[in-house]
Amino acid sequence: MTGKDQGADLHPIGRSPVVILVRPQLADNIGAVARAMANGGLFHLRLVAPRDGWPQPAAWRNASGAQRLLEALTLHPTVEDAVADLHHVFATCPRPRHIVKPVLTARGAAAELREICHRDLRCGLLFGPERAGLDNDDMACADALIRYPMNPAFTSLNLAQAVMVMAYEWWQTIDETPPRALMTNESPVAPKSQLENFLTHLVDQLDACGFLRNAPKRPGMVRNLRHLFQRGEVTEQELRTLHGVVTELAIGRRQRGRLEKDMQDP
Amino acid sequence: MTGKDQGADLHPIGRSPVVILVRPQLADNIGAVARAMANGGLFHLRLVAPRDGWPQPAAWRNASGAQRLLEALTLHPTVEDAVADLHHVFATCPRPRHIVKPVLTARGAAAELREICHRDLRCGLLFGPERAGLDNDDMACADALIRYPMNPAFTSLNLAQAVMVMAYEWWQTIDETPPRALMTNESPVAPKSQLENFLTHLVDQLDACGFLRNAPKRPGMVRNLRHLFQRGEVTEQELRTLHGVVTELAIGRRQRGRLEKDMQDP
Numbered sequence: 001m002t003g004k005d006q007g008a009d010l011h012p013i014g015r016s017p018v019v020i021l022v023r024p025q026l027a028d029n030i031g032a033v034a035r036a037m038a039n040g041g042l043f044h045l046r047l048v049a050p051r052d053g054w055p056q057p058a059a060w061r062n063a064s065g066a067q068r069l070l071e072a073l074t075l076h077p078t079v080e081d082a083v084a085d086l087h088h089v090f091a092t093c094p095r096p097r098h099i100v101k102p103v104l105t106a107r108g109a110a111a112e113l114r115e116i117c118h119r120d121l122r123c124g125l126l127f128g129p130e131r132a133g134l135d136n137d138d139m140a141c142a143d144a145l146i147r148y149p150m151n152p153a154f155t156s157l158n159l160a161q162a163v164m165v166m167a168y169e170w171w172q173t174i175d176e177t178p179p180r181a182l183m184t185n186e187s188p189v190a191p192k193s194q195l196e197n198f199l200t201h202l203v204d205q206l207d208a209c210g211f212l213r214n215a216p217k218r219p220g221m222v223r224n225l226r227h228l229f230q231r232g233e234v235t236e237q238e239l240r241t242l243h244g245v246v247t248e249l250a251i252g253r254r255q256r257g258r259l260e261k262d263m264q265d266p
Numbered sequence: 267m268t269g270k271d272q273g274a275d276l277h278p279i280g281r282s283p284v285v286i287l288v289r290p291q292l293a294d295n296i297g298a299v300a301r302a303m304a305n306g307g308l309f310h311l312r313l314v315a316p317r318d319g320w321p322q323p324a325a326w327r328n329a330s331g332a333q334r335l336l337e338a339l340t341l342h343p344t345v346e347d348a349v350a351d352l353h354h355v356f357a358t359c360p361r362p363r364h365i366v367k368p369v370l371t372a373r374g375a376a377a378e379l380r381e382i383c384h385r386d387l388r389c390g391l392l393f394g395p396e397r398a399g400l401d402n403d404d405m406a407c408a409d410a411l412i413r414y415p416m417n418p419a420f421t422s423l424n425l426a427q428a429v430m431v432m433a434y435e436w437w438q439t440i441d442e443t444p445p446r447a448l449m450t451n452e453s454p455v456a457p458k459s460q461l462e463n464f465l466t467h468l469v470d471q472l473d474a475c476g477f478l479r480n481a482p483k484r485p486g487m488v489r490n491l492r493h494l495f496q497r498g499e500v501t502e503q504e505l506r507t508l509h510g511v512v513t514e515l516a517i518g519r520r521q522r523g524r525l526e527k528d529m530q531d532p
Contacts, residue, residue, distance in 0.1 A: 032424065035422065035424065035427075036424075036427055038417060038420035039416045039417055039420055039421075039422075039423055039427070040416060040417060041416075041417045064422050064424070065420065065422050066420065100453065100501050100503075100504065102446055102447070102498070103446070103447050104445060104446050104447075105441075105443050105444075105445050105446075106434075107438070107445060108444075108445025108446050111445065112446075144446075147443075148434070149437060149438060149441035149443045150305050150306060150434065150437055151304060151305055151306060151307045151437060154304040154305055154331065154332065155305075156301065156305075156330050156331050157305055158298065158301065158302075158330070158426075160424075160427070161301075161302060161305070161426070161427065161430045164427045164430055164431065165430065165431075165434050168372075168414070168416065168431050168434070171415060171416055171417060172373070172415060175371075175415035177371050177413075177415045178371075178374075179370060179371050179373060179374025179377065180368055180369070180370050180371075180374050180378075180410075181368070181369050181370075187366065232368070235366050237366075238366065
């Protein structure tokens with residue numbers, strides 16, 4: 001029907017794969033698919049012979065802000081028509097049998113899709129109807145199959161969830177977030193010298209109050225405290241708070257000490 | 267109200283993280299969460315103060331075979347109660363602000379969860395209510411935050427989709443499917459010698475019919491045919507089919523040749 005990249009302006013990073021829903025049954029799912037696509041930076045949706053016709057209000061209700069994808073989607077009578085302008089087509093297929101075709105994981109497929117799009121070729125992802133999945137004729141239109149590694153003991157995967165996994169993996173191919181980072185919106189991580197200042201303050205006060213009076217045990221106790229505060233990155237703001245906590249606790253102790261002394265020396 | 271690993275028998279690979287839905291609003295979503303969890307090999311579900319009470323029939327309708335997770339889930343009045351028996355708690359949080367806590371990607375979190383479970387410690391994943399997400403008090407119960415890298419221009423993530431991403435990443439930490447594999451359920455991939463036999467057969471027939479009669483172009487044409495058939499792995503069954511195709515085409519040509527000859531020599 002059309003090969004135009006409608007919605008391409010929504011996507012900042014060049015081409016992205018077309019999602020093709022083959023004979024989808026539930027409009028609810030079509031809306032949820034649009035939402036999942038937008039989550040992962042996929043913007044081009046095509047429908048092949050939706051069971052209940054098109055458009056369907058339920059799809060709009062379920063799209064949660066991704067209605068633009070629904071408005072831009074194209075309708076196609078057959079899979080052949082829907083893939084006619086594409087260069088590479090991958091078919092999702094939970095249980096491929098008796099088909100001699102490359103099988104990719106979702107992650108492997110996302111990497112290949114990214115590479116194909118970098119070469120400015122157009123690619124598509126086929127998803128089958130909710131109940132039965134893609135049939136053999138549908139899969140014959142594809143260059144390769146995608147089988148997500150998921151729990152083989154429970155393979156009933158919702159259509160929008162299946163799209164979500166591919167959309168998520170697609171986004172991962174461009175994201176460069178490190179797997180672990182410290183969030184420090186308010187205060188920088190303190191250098192070790194500031195941590196040392198605090199530990200000195202703490203140990204001084206613990207000496208003063210007698211907490212460390214057991215001389216043989218003192219080195220081990222101090223070391224354990226150092227280990228505890230070294231465990232994570234501590235920010236400068238947190239250190240200021242900790243200094244305050246120690247100071248205030250010590251003041252309370254000293255005041256109580258004075259009070260007790262006053263009571264003993266009336 | 268319990269830390270027992272209900273449903274552990276469903277999971278073949280030791281401990282798995284507990285999914286904790288904090289103040290979930292829609293029973294539909296709770297059912298869809300159970301289904302997504304089963305897809306990714308997560309089996310322990312806890313609810314903190316579900317808005318509409320519990321149980322809710324809509325959850326059962328949406329669980330598509332994962333009802334067992336719903337039957338085994340536990341109810342908790344507070345987040346503190348729901349995490350009391352756990353050793354590590356990660357909180358999903360799309361937009362962490364002003365919180366000094368490690369932030370993990372979904373993939374990074376899955377790797378850490380796997381490592382923690384390997385040490386036989388119990389860990390949990392907090393997911394906030396549909397509309398507002400986790401509040402600051404909820405996040406204060408967590409050791410680290412998880413922020414999926416997803417399209418920052420469209421962050422409206424359905425609750426069950428959010429659980430799906432973590433369930434999927436959890437399963438990836440145990441799966442060893444190579445990113446690309448050839449599916450050959452019926453026939454083994456042919457060794458190169460069999461491909462060579464076919465190419466010889468093909469070229470012989472093309473020589474016989476005159477297709478390669480242009481001597482200067484012949485080497486390039488033959489090379490191009492070789493390239494074409496070398497592009498993918500070809501199975502033994504496919505080669506048998508190709509031999510048949512060439513033979514049959516050649517027979518047709520020879521028969522037509524004989525027919526034409528007969529017509530010319532009546």
